[in-house]
Amino acid sequence: MKTKVALVTGGYTGEAEVSYKSSAFVYSQLDKEKYDVYLIDITTDGWYYKDEQGNKYAIDKDDFSVSLNNVKIKFDVAFIILHGTPGEDGRLQGYFDMIGLPYTSCNALTSALTMNKGYTKAILADIPELNVAKSVLLFENHRAEAAEIVQSKLQLPYFVKPNAGGSSIGMSKVKTKDALQEALDKAYAAENTGAQVLVEEFVSGREFSQGIFRNAKGELIVLPATEVKTTREFFDFEAKYVPGLTEEITPADLTQEQKERAARIIKEIYIRLNCKGMVRVDFFLENGTDKFFFIEINTIPGQTAQSFIPQQVRAYGMKETDFYAELIEAALVK
Template sequence: MKTKIALITGGYTGEAEVSFKSAAFVQAQLDKEKYEVYPITITLDTWFYVTEAGIKISVNRENFSLDIDGHIVTFDVAFIILHGSPGEDGRLQGYFDMIGLPYTSCDALTSALTMNKGYTKAIVRDIQDLYVANSVLLFATHRSDAPHIVQQNLTLPLFVKPNAGGSSIGMSKVKASSDLQVALDKAFDAANTGAQVLVEEFVTGREFSQGIFRNAEGELIVLPATEVRTTREFFDFEAKYVAGLTEEITPADLTADQQERASRIIRDIYVRLNCKGMVRVDFFLETGTDKFYFIEINTIPGQTAQSFIPQQVRALGMKEGDFYAELIEAAISSAPKLQK
């Protein structure tokens, strides 16, 4: 009997467009002889599945089932490929925990925590050989006085970004004080990101992104790193998703010592944050010091053919379909059993 997969996509933010592309790629890679895949779209208004005949079927939210022509479809596991809220911030994970449906991502607490960049930095900052840039976390109550707070505590240039956003939406690099207010307003007003803003001092160096996952046997596997070189001011939304603006080198050109150190740091981050499934850690290697600076962790990384994780999976010598199968089997085998 095939394993029934609810492939979760869509979402409440501007990242929904990327989620649809990621989910389509994952579905194309999964073994159709082994898995029966149902793409489930989640929006602010509705949760639904579209049949091959084009009929939209609403999800029964009581038990996350579908009624297709009188046949009730339930699922063995949810494969969450929903970037941003509610798939990356713990909301869906909490719901799935309550109904007892296994899922492929980090749990509700870790997802909610890691969606908050400022809180995450506070937890990982004492990991050996990992550094974090000086920063301030601004809440809505700070908005009127935000430029003054930033200028009192930090030195230009700065990165200004929504504290709970993704895909660099609402993010700016600020090199002059006169540009700070516009950048702060842009970050505060980014949709569905919690009206919190993180402002960090700029770190000069090479930028990398590196994935890690736990396989069906429970082993932690660190993927090869990707170096990001962009013609843009920084790795913003356009740099991530417009062809030709960024060069991505996988595997990255790192020394043996740098590879070993990065691998150890990423494993420590994964364990410290109690991650599950696959995650991706972004970091800088500072020019002149060889120090690794933490940028952020992404618990639902992009999964288009050009995305970092698929690149790294291929560099490891693994097929994407086998990689996704590992995540599915690990989620099913490690799922807690509800006591009734």
């Protein structure tokens, strides 16, 4: 019998549109001879199975099943391609843990932790060969005095971002103190990010993104890095998703020593955070010092044909179909 895969997409934030593109690509690549794939759309309006004709069938949340033609379908595994909440922040993972359904991503604790950029940096701060930018984490009760706190602790320029957001939504680069308040307000207002803001001192350097995954044999595989060069001020939402604004070089032009150092660091990050499945680590290589600076980790990275992970999988010499099968089979290992 084929393995029944719930391909979970949608979400409660502005990243849902990216989730739909990612899940459409993953769906196109999954081996239908091996897997029965069911596209499950999770939105604030409800949870549904959507068939290829666009018909919707409600999901029974008691056991995450769906009834089709009076037959109850229960899934063997959930393939989570839902960016943002509730698929990336641990909420869905906690639910799946409660009903006993295996899934392809990090567990609930790791997912919740890594959505909090400030807490993640604190845990990774003492990894050898890894640096973290000086930063300030602001909560809702800091809002009235947020600008004063930032200016008293950090040096311009700043990166201001929602502490629990993704896809660079709500993110700004601040060059002058006069622009700080607007950037803070924008980050605080980002949808479903908990009204928490992370402000970091700017690191000048080359930007990279690099994937890592654990295969069905339990081996950690570091994929080739991608260097990101954008015509924008920084790698913002438009740079990520508007064609022509960014050059992505895979594999990145790094020395052998830099590749080996990056692999050591990324493996340690993966292990330190108790990651599962595939994750992507973003980092800077600082100009003039050759130091690696951690930016963030993404536990549900984008999966369009042009996204970093598929690029890196191809550069590694692997087909996306085989890569996604590895993720599914690893999730099914008891």
